[in-house]
Amino acid sequence: MSSSVAPGLTVRVLLFGSYADALGFDQVELALASPATLDDVIAHLRALPGGDRLPPKPLCARNLAHVGTGEPIASGDELALLPPLAGG
Amino acid sequence: MSSSVAPGLTVRVLLFGSYADALGFDQVELALASPATLDDVIAHLRALPGGDRLPPKPLCARNLAHVGTGEPIASGDELALLPPLAGG
Amino acid sequence: MGFVTDRPIELTPLVVQVQAPDRGGVASFLGLVRDHHEGRGVLRLDYSAYGPMAEAECGRIVAEAEARWQVAVALRHRVGTLQVGDVAVAVAAAGGHRDEAFAACRYVIEEVKRRVPIWKREYYADGTVGWVDPTAAVQHA
């Protein structure tokens, strides 16, 4: 579940709810060419089996805060793709 | 504490808080010439010792509901003069 | 009716009174005795009521809120001697949606302050005592 590039960056991506159901896993380590944004992460995941059930612009988090999909990412980041929130 | 008139009407008047303090009593039976309104009751009470501390247009109730001072009254009514409310 | 009580008020029984399986939101308000009023320290206070009219007026206010919004409302106001921190008034409104619950709760507390015949005598830290007149006050909670 990694694409080897050098120089590159390694991030952890968490999936929740219906997105984890769609892809069949709830976390993955990805190695990406640098620089990269969350859009690159999303494109990678959407190409996987079941990935067509991820929207192209899901809610995203980087290091526990909401960010847009254009957000640049750095090695060591904890990223997350968030299905529509339903708390409260 | 009654003025005898015939034909007339008899009402009970309740005073609360600072108004009871001002007049030195918290209820009184009044006999008034008919027809009469709460304004007549207020005028009567304002003429008593301490009555100058009642405003000319206090909050009033007739039979447990807010009414204006022009409200006509009937024999047997329970009337009340209400200082500024401070509940809640 | 029992809207006015001389016993301590707990919020939880009011919430239980209004909740139901089809009501997803409960908004509530507690009015507590504060330790100051217009810059003066308050030690305690006495609430007094025109009891029968206070009950009737509370009943009218609750009925109005329940008719205007799809909610169930519980209301209690305490009378007697209260200490700083005691609950003076409690409102709980439960509805299917939180907009209705908040609107009804707010309506009830505003109308209680405006219409229910209850008076407050404050005992100040400087030894004086006074009837509270909100119509003369600069601001009040």
Place this chain on the structure above:
Amino acid sequence: MGFVTDRPIELTPLVVQVQAPDRGGVASFLGLVRDHHEGRGVLRLDYSAYGPMAEAECGRIVAEAEARWQVAVALRHRVGTLQVGDVAVAVAAAGGHRDEAFAACRYVIEEVKRRVPIWKREYYADGTVGWVDPTAAVQHA
């Protein structure tokens, strides 16, 4: 931090947490599990969270409310399996004046729904199960 919990939520400890002698008004909100959703009977539901981010986001929301109004705010959201009538979320906001308390309470519940990463899986009376998507819903509490 402890904003997210798998234990039943009681409102009274939250009120106690925020009350103080100079705070005269406490507005609170409880979100309860309803027995229906868009016309379908609901038997129970599971709330799940992105725990560390949910804690962080709740903390940011509370800090925003406390900075914008003169209030103290308590917030809890439950996760795990809940039955109809269980408290899913509770907010209490205490301030010197009721305007601030109501405004802060309302702000917090709206922002929780909008920003905190929590998901809800409903178990319906017809035997089906589904993730709730409020962005697709006609209305929600």
